[in-house]
Amino acid sequence: MFPNLPLSPVSVAQRRGTMQVACQKTRVLCVALAVLVCVLVLCPWNFGPAKSVRKRILIPTTKFWRVPERSGSFWNKEQQYLDFTHNPILSSLPDWLNDTGPLDPCEPDPRVSAQIEDYDSLPQHFQDFLLHMRCRTYPMLIDQSRVCDGDPFLLLAVKSLIPHFDRRQAIRETWGRVGTLANRTVATVFLLGNTVSADLLPDLQGMLGHEAELHGDLLQWDYRDSFYNLTLKEVLFLKWFGQNCPSARFVLKGDDDVFINTLRVLDLLEGLAESKVRDFFIGDVISKAGPHRDRKLKYFVPESVFAGRYPPYAGGGGYLYSGELALRLYNASRRVVLYPIDDVYTGMCLAKLGLAPEMHSGFRTFNIEEKYRFSPCVYRSLMLVHSRTPQEMKRIWSWIVHPDLVCP
Structure with missing residues (x-):
């Protein structure tokens, strides 16, 4: 046995130095391990045969939004x-x-x-x-606040003019017949403006009042009814709808010279998925269009009035949309300046909601081929055809409802 001898000062110093070196190495190792863990967690690694390529983050050098310059139109x-x-x-x-x-x-x-x-x-x-483009408030001359009592499944809103008594009556007797059709409630209203002395038209207001009392389906506002004011008719109807018919499930808006296969329309709506109702809007869609600059055309709009392209829109002869969307369209219309072409304007309001109309082959606002115009079975497969006279409406409707007509 060796006696316990005291360590020399040199040995103690050596041991302390060795321990300090070991501690430093341990700390360095810990730091290195921590860094490695961070690298493994934060950085993507590709262990396959191909090397990963880190994409450079691009930072915009200009403002993402700027105040637009004043338009010349x-x-x-x-x-x-x-x-x-x-x-x-x-x-x-x-x-x-x-x-x-x-x-x-x-x-x-x-x-x-x-x-x-x-x-x-x-x-x-x-x-x-x-x-008068900024005016949206006009008094009603004829109202039918109870036309939607019972919450109709389908509301037919027909754009008409005061003298078109024969067209309205033909519609009442055919595709615009109110009541229960195919186990669904259908209601009809005709949308009218007024005339002014400058139009040099006969005063038919008395006859119109009698018609309204007899049928209870006229809505008339006191503004000048013209082609360029059809947009105003659209906005006034949407406002009326929100106040008097907000529970109607669907709306079909059309002219008084179109034929509508109401049975086919109801059949389509019966099979519509609930998830599609909110944004539902179908028709004969026109895309990538712009204003006509030819002064001889009905739809002429000069560049001094409007510059740019039109959003997708459905031809104004007729289109079908949900009542829920009708309420939102009115709210959107308050943020869109009135435009002199009503179907384009409706497309603008849809675009403001982030929507676009959906094309449906059953809507033929530009008519059908002449060889098919007197084929009963063709009309059974369509929803809307433009244009037809009152006599043609009655004839086509008799084909539609005829029980003995067999179509392939």
Whole structure:
């Protein structure tokens, strides 16, 4: 046995140094392991045969949004004003948008003739539309507030004119017949404006009042009924719908010279999935269109009024949409400036909701081939055909409902 000898000062120092070195190595190892774990967790690794390539994150060098410059077209500038006023992140308007016209939107707008350079050369009805483009409030002359009692499954809303007594009566006797059809409740309203002395038309208001009392299906507003005011008719109807018929399940909006196979429409709606009802809107869709610049055409709109392309829209002869969407369309319409072509305007309102109409082959707003126009079975497969006379409507309807007609 060796006696316990005291360590020399040199040995103690050596042992302390060795321990310090070991501790340092341990700390370095721990740090290295921690770094390795972080790398493994945070960085993607590819253990396959191909090497991973890290994509470089691109940072925009310009602003993602900027204030648009003033448009040279009157409608576009008015729309810019609405867009600014409904934008929650903007607190003030640019100076060029402060020129908003008269305080009363139903007063003639004096800015129109000054800001639209070719205003004097436009048709009189077009000028009339532009002067009152901001007005959306007109009194009702004839109302039918109880037409939707019972919450109809389908509401037929037909655009008509005061003198078209024969068309309205043909519709009542055929595809617009109210009541229960195919076990579903159907209601019909006719949408009318008014005439002014400048139209040089006979005063038929007395006859219209008798018709309204007899059938209870007329809605009339006190504004000048013209082609360019069909958009106004659209907006006024949507407002009326929200107040008097909000529970109607579906709406079919059409002209008074179309034929509608109501039975086929109801059959389609019966098979519609519930998930599709909210955004349901079908018709004869027109895409990638723009304004006509030829002054000889009915749909002429000059660049001084509108610049740009049209969103997808369904031909105004007729289209079918859900009642739920009708309520949202009215809210959207308050954020879209009235446009002189009603079906384009409806497409604009749909676009404001982030939607587009769906094409359906059963809607033929540009008619069908002449060789099929007198084929009974063809009409059984279609939903809407434009255009047909009152006599043709009655003839086609007799084909549709005839129990002995057998179609392949």
